[in-house]
Amino acid sequence: MSDSFRTLSGRAELLAATGNDPYIRWECDDQLLTRVWVLGDGAAFLRKSHHRGTTHLNLFGSEHDADLLLRNLVDADLLADGVDGISVEQSLLPVAERHFALGRGGDWDWMWTVDEPAAQPGEAAVVELDDEADGAELLALNEIGSPTAESRPGEGITELWLGVREKGRILAAGAMHRTGGGAPHLAGIVTHPDARGRGFGAAVTAALTRAALERSGVASLGMYSDNDVARRLYHRLGFRTAHAWASRGFAVG
The missing domain is CATH 3.40.630 (Aminopeptidase)
Structure with missing residues (x-):
């Protein structure tokens, strides 16, 4: 410059x-x-x-x-x-x-990756969810699992929902939006408190990342800077921190 x-x-x-x-x-x-x-x-x-x-x-x-x-x-x-x-x-x-x-x-930290994540245990259990049909349950999951989640279920801005169901109940979920620049952006990755420690967050994140890379060659996400557990997970899956805002x-x- x-x-x-x-x-x-x-x-x-x-x-x-x-x-x-x-x-x-x-x-x-x-x-x-x-x-x-x-x-x-x-x-x-x-x-x-x-x-x-x-x-x-x-x-x-x-x-x-x-x-x-x-x-x-x-x-x-x-x-x-x-x-x-x-x-x-x-x-x-x-x-x-x-x-x-x-x-x-x-x-908050802004991260991105262009690299395929390693396969995660439990990733085969990840299924596609529906923004409208599953909207109420996703909102309830956010309220109990991550009240500050910005996935905004039911509002029609989500391109793809992925999650884990067990006995008909959604235990983990995450959304893919688009940034202002048009890139896929992972949002609102949340696990029910009763299901934490089972690798669902990593499985959903990896599956969403894979979908983003297949569609656009890049995945991005934002996370609150005080969440060291999430940061370690995202870095392990290949994300890099571009800016800590x-x-x-x-x-x-």
């Missing part, structure tokens, strides 16, 4: 400037990227959510260049209107706090 502050014209230039960053490649689309800037190895862009309609500022790079980049954006009043929050590399949260009054949010809203008042 150049050491000067530059405005770029879209995804292709941002990909070139960031060395084909996987988050930008698989998560972003030109129609969702509204503004793009770089300085040194720092990159910042405004991105609309393809589901929620909100706009976030994303920022990554070294602390020095990210700080200079944010200072340029703030001094030029380029973030005055229409930005609902910010997502920065977790190591850059103190940098963001120097420039903005931040509110509540969360920390700290997402925050802006303080009100």
